[in-house]
Amino acid sequence: MSSSMTKADMEREIKQLAPFHHRVALPHGLSTYDAASSLRRREKTRLDALTRHAFPRLLELCGGSFEGKRVIDVACNCGGFSVEAARLGADYVLGFDVADRYLEQANFIKQALELDNVEFRKMAMEDCSDESIGSYDVAFCFGILYHLENPVFAMKQLASVTSDIMLVDASVIKTPLNPRAMWKMNVPKVVESEDKSTTALWRSEQRCQFKPNAKAVIELLKFLGFSTVEIIRPRKSGLELRYYTRKRVSFLARR
Numbered sequence: 001m002s003s004s005m006t007k008a009d010m011e012r013e014i015k016q017l018a019p020f021h022h023r024v025a026l027p028h029g030l031s032t033y034d035a036a037s038s039l040r041r042r043e044k045t046r047l048d049a050l051t052r053h054a055f056p057r058l059l060e061l062c063g064g065s066f067e068g069k070r071v072i073d074v075a076c077n078c079g080g081f082s083v084e085a086a087r088l089g090a091d092y093v094l095g096f097d098v099a100d101r102y103l104e105q106a107n108f109i110k111q112a113l114e115l116d117n118v119e120f121r122k123m124a125m126e127d128c129s130d131e132s133i134g135s136y137d138v139a140f141c142f143g144i145l146y147h148l149e150n151p152v153f154a155m156k157q158l159a160s161v162t163s164d165i166m167l168v169d170a171s172v173i174k175t176p177l178n179p180r181a182m183w184k185m186n187v188p189k190v191v192e193s194e195d196k197s198t199t200a201l202w203r204s205e206q207r208c209q210f211k212p213n214a215k216a217v218i219e220l221l222k223f224l225g226f227s228t229v230e231i232i233r234p235r236k237s238g239l240e241l242r243y244y245t246r247k248r249v250s251f252l253a254r255r
C-alpha cells in the first residue's frame with residue numbers, strides 16, 4: 001500500500017479524527033483503529049466481522065468480484081465498507097451519511113488510500129432517488145434499518161435505486177420459531193452533543209425507531225420487489241457474538 005501522504009500526516013489525522021467506527025488498514029503499516037481513543041470494542045471488529053460473514057456469499061452472487069458494479073453504501077459512517085467495495089473492484093461506490101464528522105473521516109481514508117472510484121456525500125437515506133443519485137447494482141444497508149423513524153418509506157427509497165442485490169445487516173428482536181412479522185418501537189435517550197462516539201453523533205434529537213424481527217425484514221424485502229431473500233448463516237467461529245445469538249442477522253435480497 002502506498003500513498004502520497006506521509007506517515008506523520010496520517011498519524012496526525014488519525015489522532016485528530018479518532019475514534020473511527022471501522023478499523024481500516026492504511027499505508028505505512030497504520031490503521032484507523034486507535035486503542036487510546038477507542039470507545040467501544042466493536043470499533044476493532046466491525047468491518048472485519050461483517051465482511052468475513054457476508055461478503056463471500058455476496059461476491060459469489062456477483063460473479064467473484066464487484067467489477068463492473070455500482071455500489072451504494074447507506075449510512076456509511078467512516079466508510080469502511082465503501083472502501084472494501086472499492087478495493088474489490090467496484091466501478092463506482094457512493095457512500096453517504098448524515099453526520100459531517102463521519103464523512104470527514106471517510107474522506108481522509110479515501111485520500112490516504114488514493115481511491116478514485118469511491119465518493120462520499122452528505123445525504124439521508126430517505127432522500128435516495130434515481131434523480132438524485134442514479135441507480136446501483138448492489139446496495140449495502142448496514143446498521144441503519146432499526147434506527148429509522150419511517151423504515152418502510154426509507155427502504156422503499158433505497159430499493160428504488162437498487163437494480164439487483166441488497167445486503168441488509170441489522171439488529172433484530174428475537175421471536176419464537178415460525179413467528180409473525182413484528183416491529184418493536186423504541187424511543188431512545190437523546191445523546192449529549194459532546195458525545196463523540198462513533199455511531200451516536202446524529203442522535204442529538206429525539207427520535208422514534210423500530211426494531212424488526214427477522215421475519216419482518218424478509219417480508220419487507222419481498223414487499224419491496226426482491227424475489228429471493230436468504231439469511232446468511234454465521235460461519236463456525238470468528239464473528240462477533242451477536243451473530244451467533246441471532247440478535248444480529250444479515251439478509252441477502254435479490255431481484
Ligand SMILES: C[S@@+](CC[C@H](N)C(=O)[O-])C[C@H]1O[C@@H](n2cnc3c(N)ncnc32)[C@H](O)[C@@H]1O
Pocket residue numbers: 021046074075076077078096097098099102123124125126142143144147198199201202
Ligand atoms: C450504527 S451506525 C452504522 C454504520 C455502518 N453502516 C456500519 O454498519 O458499521 C449508523 C449510521 O447511520 C447514520 N444515519 C443515521 N440516520 C441516517 C439516515 N437517515 N440516513 C443516512 N444515514 C443515517 C449515522 O450517522 C451513523 O453513521
